Amino acid sequence: MSEKDKNQRRESDQFEASAVEMEAAGHGGLSQEEIDALVASSDTGARTPPGAVGKLILITALCWSLFQLWIASPIPFMVGFGVLNDTETRSIHLAFAIFLAFMAYPAERTPFQLVLGVSIPILMTILFMIGSKTGVPVWWMPIAGLAVVAAILLGSPKIRVPPWEWALALVSAAAALYIYFFYDSISTRIGAPIMQDYVVAVVGILVLLEATRRSLGPALMIVATVFLAYTFLGPYMPGIIAHKGNSLAEVVNHQWITTEGVFGIALGVSTSFVFLFVLFGALLDKAGAGNYFIQVAFSLMGHMRGGPAKAAVVSSAMTGLISGSSIANVVTTGTFTIPLMKKVGFSSEKAGAVEVASSVNGQIMPPVMGAAAFLMVEYVGIPYFDVVKHAFVPATISYIALVYIVHLEAMKANMQGLPRAYVPGPLIRRLIGFLFGIVAIGILAFLLKFTMGWIRPTFGASAIFVVFALLTVAYVALLFVASREEPLELDDPNEPVTELPMPGPTVRSGLHFLLPIVVLVWALMVDRLSPGLSAFWATAFMIFILLTQRPLMVMLRGVDRTGNSTTISALRSGLDDLVDGLISGARNMIGIGIATATAGIIVGAVSQTGVGSALADVVEVLSGGNLMLILLLTAVLSLILGMGLPTTANYIVVSALLAPVIVTLGQQNGLIVPLIAVHLFVFYFGIMADVTPPVGLASFAAAAVSGGDPIRTGVIAFFYSLRTAALPFLFIFNTDLLLINVDWIHGIFVFVTATIAMLLFAAGTQGWFIVRNRIWESALLLLIAFAIFRPGFFMNYIYPPYEDLPATQFEQALADSPPGSPLRLRVAGLNDVGDPIEFTALISVPQGADGAERLAALGVETVQTGDDVVIDNVAFDSPGQAAGLDWDQKILLVRAPAPAPSKYWIYIPVALLLAGLVWLQRRRADPNEGQPRGKEKGLSHA
Known part of the structure; x- marks a missing residue:
């Protein structure tokens, strides 16, 4: 038997012995049935009742898949049947999802979940009533909210679907399908919802939040509720985030009737x-x-x-x-x-x-x-x-x-x-x-x-x-x-x-x-x-x-x-x-x-x-x-x-x-x-x-x-x-x-260097490279990794990449810069709500014989008054407009590209530092601690 075969056999025997010793550490957690239940409860729904109801859930899921395959295929367009627009398909898609959510996901009965499940519909009902500023009758809203609360309090068995959950499933599916069945009439009254729209939207939002709690837990339900509350209570918010507040009519139209919210x-x-x-x-x-x-x-x-x-x-x-x-x-x-x-x-x-x-x-x-x-x-x-x-x-x-x-x-x-x-x-x-x-x-x-x-x-x-x-x-x-x-x-x-x-x-x-x-x-x-x-x-x-x-x-x-x-x-x-x-x-x-x-x-x-x-x-x-x-x-x-x-x-x-x-x-x-x-x-x-x-x-x-x-x-x-x-x-x-x-040659170079940098970052954060790191070695590894990731960070201190010029030299900077090079402008203006702001606009220098011609190619006209340069006009759909420039803005500073050596020269001192660190750690490697030289050590043998 060769030495290699002996080593192989010894390794196998050693592993068999350790496997027997550690057999108790095998699974250590849940049984396979419990693991399957975990996946079901989190991803697929934990309830498949026996009998006809269970078969209905499976058949509904099967029909959903067949529907999705149908609308994705070219067949409807070939046969001229079953062609649906985006809004109609979204409506049917949500109807399937929300119906199955109530049928397949029993609601948790923990005290926290019960309190949350009851309080959210009550809170939303109150908010809907507060938002009804346009004479919409509100007597039916407490009935809708209390119906959802009653369904939650009555319980959610894991082995059957009780009548109240059937009601939730069917009502929620109907609310989701509302846009599909009334698509034509809704399109004629966008922005002016009728009583029927109010009822469907309010009930739809309530049952959607409850379906979210069942299938995804409380987090998303809470976040969505907070944002709905913020929509209604805008005037009562702290000044920095306050807004005028929205009425129920606006919320119904935005969230349920159009494709701005749920759909x-x-x-x-x-x-x-x-x-x-x-x-x-x-x-x-x-x-x-x-x-x-x-x-x-x-x-x-x-x-x-x-x-x-x-x-x-x-x-x-x-x-x-x-x-x-x-x-x-x-x-x-x-x-x-x-x-x-x-x-x-x-x-x-x-x-x-x-x-x-x-x-x-x-x-x-x-x-x-x-x-x-x-x-x-x-x-x-x-x-x-x-x-x-x-x-x-x-x-x-x-x-x-x-x-x-x-x-x-x-x-x-x-x-x-x-x-x-x-x-x-x-x-x-x-x-x-x-x-x-x-x-x-x-x-x-x-x-x-x-x-x-x-x-x-x-x-x-x-x-x-x-x-x-x-x-x-x-x-x-x-x-x-x-x-x-x-x-x-x-x-x-x-x-x-x-x-x-x-x-x-x-x-x-x-x-x-x-x-x-x-x-x-x-x-x-x-x-x-x-x-x-x-x-x-x-x-x-x-x-x-x-x-x-x-x-x-x-x-x-x-x-x-x-x-x-x-x-x-x-x-x-x-x-x-x-x-x-x-x-x-x-x-x-x-x-x-x-x-x-x-x-x-x-x-x-x-x-x-x-x-x-x-x-x-x-x-x-x-x-x-x-x-x-x-x-x-x-x-x-x-x-x-x-x-x-x-x-x-x-x-x-x-x-x-x-x-x-x-x-x-x-x-x-x-x-x-x-x-x-x-x-x-x-x-x-x-x-x-x-x-x-x-x-x-x-x-x-x-x-x-x-x-x-x-x-x-x-x-x-x-x-x-x-x-x-x-x-x-x-x-x-x-x-x-x-x-x-980035071209493909540069892309390969970026991939190789970034991979090396990330491996060094991992070695620094894990405290081990070739042997266990000292604190300063981990810090040095992190510094080397950063320098490889961002070589320009240190080179920019040695050779600034841009030269700051006064605004009056904007046209001259355009003339002096090669076409395609980046030119940065520091600009003062107003934001969308009229508040003064300063920002940086990035411009790619266009082709042109001189600065004036290149300025015209940007679609920008300027007016100079003393040392001030103001943008007088920006052409529609021009490169200048795409960069964020607009009329009446003031150019504060021009940052033109400055000649500098390649930022990758920093890799030379970085490589020397890394080589020195490798040499030090190799000298410190101890074969008795399982670190034999030349075998699977550190970065190069990962």
């Missing part, structure tokens, strides 16, 4: 895009892809130090590609990964924290991003492809850094990985194989693009059938490859693991699951189809796979993955999988549909009251105009507002409230921030609320699985997620991280 953009995105992506993920998981992702991650990474934790990060990233829920991601992958992490030495809290940090990050991973990507398309007004491009680098860097954090934790505890079932070949052979795989993927991508470029012009309208035929051939070929391997089984995490699955067979056993993802990404990124249509085609192909993979596997292997040995039984099982997937997808959407509708109340209140500008004033007063304090306050407010809210809802809330704050105050303080960077900033801190104690829902879910303390789990997960918290500040000041105005 606004957020619900529209849920209807058009989000449902199909959630359905796609549910079908993919039902086909077996979720288990495949976990097994592949473990086969590739389980042998490393802390291997199960690294595999948890990778599998959560892959699950996050298609998942819209942090909690579902935690429980789906954590059920398997958390016990294995505990077996190799992670504590219950650390195992749960790793799963939380990686699962929550699934929400920042393109292409789905917890549905926020599609909301950004609407709110920011840029193509979906650009959203994904901007979000890709920070998300990828964050995951790489989390893998490195896990590696550092394993180094601290001298953990070992799981034993492998094979002895890897020589390093050169493996490297050649890896490079060959990259080349093969590149060639395949090139051939695919070439083929598609040839098929479309050749076959015209029939190209879709040719593409489907080619996909089918690829699918059958990959399924044939999978049939040569043993079917993947999800191992019991409580059993001792003696060896890892072999990577090759594991990867080959499910390659066909990647085809629908390829279809989705291709349609989104290459064909540039709409997100809804892209998701439809990917889902349609996923349905085809669900119906055919079992029968084909029986033909190829003789049996499918669950033991069916005949084509008929396999086809029946595939049909059952499809129906289950359609039902699961719809039930997963209940909370998201309710969340987007209720978040619409908040968005509507913001637009109706102008609280956004008032909030900007509050933040400016608290920060004293300091830009970093502004960002910190915004981050804290995002965390607070995001607590207890699902990803989609908290992004809607924080973007509506806080994104304009950063843009406005940043511009006033000389920082020109692209709108997409601002939205990503508030989104990152919104999802951090899923981690942050004391309300971090994902932390509580992970603790339920691990058996650890949820608060400690949340605290550790928060420190693991500091890299995610640091990234938003970095890309606000260095938009290169978002690949804004």
